[in-house]
Amino acid sequence: MISITEWQxxxxxxxxxxxxxxxxxxxxxxxxxxLAFGNLLFLSGLSFIIGLRRTFxxxxxxxxLKRTSFFLGGVVIVLLRWPLLGMFLESYGFFSLFxxxxxxxxxxxxxxxxIPFLSALFRRLQGTSSMV
Numbered sequence: 001m002i003s004i005t006e007w008q009x010x011x012x013x014x015x016x017x018x019x020x021x022x023x024x025x026x027x028x029x030x031x032x033x034x035l036a037f038g039n040l041l042f043l044s045g046l047s048f049i050i051g052l053r054r055t056f057x058x059x060x061x062x063x064x065l066k067r068t069s070f071f072l073g074g075v076v077i078v079l080l081r082w083p084l085l086g087m088f089l090e091s092y093g094f095f096s097l098f099x100x101x102x103x104x105x106x107x108x109x110x111x112x113x114x115i116p117f118l119s120a121l122f123r124r125l126q127g128t129s130s131m132v
Contacts (some may be wrong), residue, residue: 007048008048008049010048011045011046011047011048011049011050012045012049013045014041014044014045014048015041015042015045015046015048015049016045017038017041017045018038018039018040018041018042018043018044018045019038019042020038021034021035021037021038021041022034022035022038022039022042023038024038025037025038025083026087030083030084030087031083032078032081032082032083035078035083035086035087036078036079039075039078039079039090043075059071059072059097064097067093067096067097068093068097069093070089070090070092070093070096071089071090071093071094071097072093073089073090073093074086074087074088074089074090074091074092074093075090077089077090078090102125103125103126103127104126107122107123107126
C-alpha cells in the first residue's frame with residue numbers, strides 16, 4: 001500500500017490553489033499576477049507531490065524537451081506579463097506533456113461519480129465503451 005506523507009498532502013493543497021489561481025486569472029481577463037502566482041503554486045505543488053528529483057526527471061526527459069520548453073516558456077512569458085501568449089504556449093505544453101495522464105484521470109472520475117450521464121461521458125473520454 002502506498003503511504004501518503006504530509007508533504008504530499010501539502011503538495012495537493014498547493015497544486016489545488018495553483019489551479020484555482022490560474023482559473024481565476026483566466027476569468028479575470030488573463031490577469032498576469034494571478035496567472036503567475038497560479039503557475040508558481042502549481043509547479044511547487046507538483047514538486048511536493050512527486051519530489052524534486054522526479055519532477056526534474058519528468059520534465060527534462062529527452063523525448064519531452066520540446067513539450068517542456070513550451071510549458072516552461074509559457075510560464076516565463078506569463079511572468080514577463082504577456083499573459084495571453086504565455087497561457088497559449090503553456091496550455092499547448094501542458095496538454096502535450098500530460099496527454100497520457102488524461103485517460104487515467106477520466107477513468108477515475110467515471111468510477112468516482114456514479115451519475116449516469118457523467119459516468120458514460122467519462123468512460124467515453126477514457127476510451128472504453130463498455131457499459132457496466
